[in-house]
Amino acid sequence: MYHYDATDKAIVQARVRQFRGQTERFLAGQLSEDDFRPLRLQNGLYIQRHAPMLRIAIPYGLLSSTQLRTLADITGRYDRGTGHFTTRQNLQLNWIELPKVPDILEQLASVEMHAIQTSGNCIRNITTDQFAGIAEDEIADPRPWAEVLRQWSTFHPEFAYLPRKFKVAISGSLDDRAAIRVHDMGLQLVKNDAGEIGFTVYAGGGLGRTPLIGQKMIDFLPWQHLLTYSEALVRVYNRYGRRDNPYKARIKILVKAIGSEEFARQVEEEWLHIKDGPNTLTAEEVARVANQFAPPAYAAYPASTSTLASIAAQHNDKAFSRWLERNVHAHKVPGYAAVTLSLKTPGAAPGDATVAQMEAAAALADEFSFGELRVTHEQNLVLADVPHKDLHAVWQRAKASGLASANIGLLADMIVCPGGDFCSLANAKSLPIAAAIHERFADLDYLFDIGDLELNISGCMNSCGHHHLGAIGILGVDKHGEEWYQITLGGAQGNAARIGEVIGRSFAAAEIPDVIERMIETYLAQRHADESFKDTVARIGLPPFREAAYRKNEPTGEPVHG
């Protein structure tokens, strides 16, 4: 992974000093709340329902075991013992005291971490594929490019006060696991006929109140121009994005308003002025960064001596076999696999990890996976480089720490925002809904029978829980001070990203488990062999699901709304 040199360290330490000064001035009454707000937001600090929330950056989701132990220490020392991993691969702590934040940032800086630009109207943490560097379908490793972009966007002087936040995701594989089409700027690594690396650039995607799929800006941007093109694109947005209404200020609204072709033309025109300028990337810099993502010292296991099937047969344990099936993923190096440590264990909030779990995961990384971990945008942890021979030991150890629920990709692997229990933006709670669904679908046999299913829950239209992209999406809405839940079906992430459709009027919290169960029954009755939930929805449409959803409670509920 990328290690800071003396300059990187000096920059992060300067930020700690700067924020300490700003916090002191705020606490001394020399800086108003309005003036302090954007400053604290750009250090990841929100004021929430109960206490300030601190969002710590985990650049492109990559963590060393030392860093995770530091996060565990901070979570134990300054919070109440539980951290929440987010869909943007960051960590949120919900019970932080403002005067302590400079000390927390200082401790983070000691392990090359920070909370820079994890909130605010600026370029946010850049996210990527949790299987970067190990995926069999990889065109090129996205991590060096994510790091190059991290440095370019860090304290970018022109883009600290954009109309709204700006999120970038990058995918290096054929199968997009980074949801690049629902980001303000999405980058797909590609190779041209000559074998040269470049990017297909998308812009204007996003969820929220107005969910939109990103539009293609350019087919092949040679890698040298990544920063100048990005600069041109963000500059056009900074100049012409709407600032009169925060709900219409994201780049997607600008792209939609003037059309993606016109927007791309303006970006191109701006880019031609700065193309080949000093910010043009050099081969030396790319090599310097890429060298730090060189593969670890893999042992040479002979190809095909072990497969996941042979390991399962060897142990003959149904629970282990299920874990292998759901939580273990292919690796491009023979004899290795990637393991997902599930943070979706029923009884705990999705994405939450306790101090003990963070420490256990760090220990597993040290013993079995070269001391590194990844955070996934589905809110789980990944050990990317586990030898096949160690999988059983990893499973047993993970199980003992509550990290081995064999539910990755199943209905129980829900993406869920913190919702109304913590977030001051939320219209409704999301965690109790997730808990009720976990309880209803506790039978693993049933979950396996249902198969791959993305169920995503957001507590409000800001869509942090990516409900639009769920095969089943649940959105909390406020109706006259009461919490209601709207259901969407047929969303999808990845290459075929698709926004789900609302099935009809919303439901009370207590109705949700029944409604979800009736959706699932409809799917099981209608599906063709090996057909996933979202494919069945695509084939037969919403009406059978709608009919099932409203069959039993037609007279109640609230009126249909648009």
Add this chain to the structure above:
Amino acid sequence: MAKQLIKHGQLVDDRWQALALADGATDGDAAALPIPAGQVIIPAPVWLAQRDALCSRADAGDIAVSLAPTFRVEDIAQDVQRFAMIAVEFPKFIDGRGYSTARLLRERYAYRGELRAVGNIGRDQLFYLKRVGFDAFLIPPGQDAAAALQSLNDFPEVYQGAVDQPLPLFRRRTA
């Protein structure tokens, strides 16, 4: 009165008088605005409306223009070398359009005169403002301009090339 203008890293007196147009002013209002004698900052639409009458005063160093966030700097590009000073307005500090305006003035239109940030700015914006090409900052009354000076040096190094340091760090790393 305390000095509130920072220029080239020093606190100095401000000799310029700033004129404003009312919200919703028309082209006719811009053409009719009386321009007093002395060194005057006029809104860019006033310059465009009274350009012919003001050229000689501008060439004598008495005319500066102020650019509102909505004003497209392209519309005044051919005249920038005439101005002794250009003021970029920040009605709210969270409106960052002026940062792009400053870079365009410096990098695209080769403006070398005084570039002044005015409005709702303070010490916590100075480092970024300096990086995009501002060399003067009018700190609002009530704020400690002397203390604000310190924030011009908040960071010892920068990653990306901009106006104050055109070379990105990766072209300057030694190790």
